[in-house]
Amino acid sequence: MSIALIWIVIGVLLIVSELLLTSVVAVFLGIGAIVTGLLLHWGVIDDIAIQFAVFGTVSLLSLVFARGRIKQWFTGYTADSDESKPNFQRDIGARVTVVKTFKHGAGRVVLNGVQWDAFSEDDLQQGDTAWVVANEGIQLTVQKQRVSREQK
Numbered sequence: 001m002s003i004a005l006i007w008i009v010i011g012v013l014l015i016v017s018e019l020l021l022t023s024v025v026a027v028f029l030g031i032g033a034i035v036t037g038l039l040l041h042w043g044v045i046d047d048i049a050i051q052f053a054v055f056g057t058v059s060l061l062s063l064v065f066a067r068g069r070i071k072q073w074f075t076g077y078t079a080d081s082d083e084s085k086p087n088f089q090r091d092i093g094a095r096v097t098v099v100k101t102f103k104h105g106a107g108r109v110v111l112n113g114v115q116w117d118a119f120s121e122d123d124l125q126q127g128d129t130a131w132v133v134a135n136e137g138i139q140l141t142v143q144k145q146r147v148s149r150e151q152k
Contacts, residue, residue, distance in 0.1 A: 007037030024070055025063065032059030035096070091132050096142055098128040109142055116140045 011033030018026045036055040039045045045054060091111060099115060100108035102124040109118045109130060122144040124130055134141035 002041075003051075004037045004041035005042060007033050007055075009037075011035075011037060024067055027070065028063040028067065031062050032056070034106060054055050060131065089135065091140070093133050093146075094132045095146075096130050096132060096140070098124045098126055101126045109140060118142050120144075 012028040014026045014030030018024065018030070032055045035058045036045075036051050037146050039054060040051060040098070043143070045051060051141060090110060094111055096109035096111045096116075096118070098107060099110050102120055102122075104116075105119050105121060107118055108115050110116070111132065117138065118130075118140040120130065120142045122130070122142075124142070124144065130142040130144055131146045133143050
């Protein structure tokens with residue numbers, strides 16, 4: 001396997017690894033490696049020191065000038081989110097479905113397709129509907145009656 005092919009393979013692996021990462025940095029390292037591999041293949045560069053200089057320069061320049069624009073592509077958008085409230089407060093008043101009957105005040109509910117541990121003073125059975133009255137990080141407090149807007 002030639003050195004040029006090794007650079008190109010490393011570049012492709014770095015770009016593919018970005019699917020597992022969220023920092024949008026590996027893509028630019030991959031671009032630098034691919035450019036280095038192509039320049040080496042075409043005979044433009046050959047010295048190992050120049051290879052690393054080209055890799056570092058191309059990676060750094062592409063990172064500085066393009067990262068902000070490309071990272072915007074990966075930022076999600078939610079039309080109905082209320083940006084004025086912290087995330088944990090946005091769920092207050094939301095309707096949930098009980099998936100595990102509450103015993104001694106504890107059970108499980110589904111909120112937005114995700115199961116949560118929940119607490120309630122009400123007797124809730126599997127399949128019942130309840131409403132979120134508080135969010136303590138990874139646990140919800142729910143009740144049988146709907147929360148009015150004034151209580152939020």
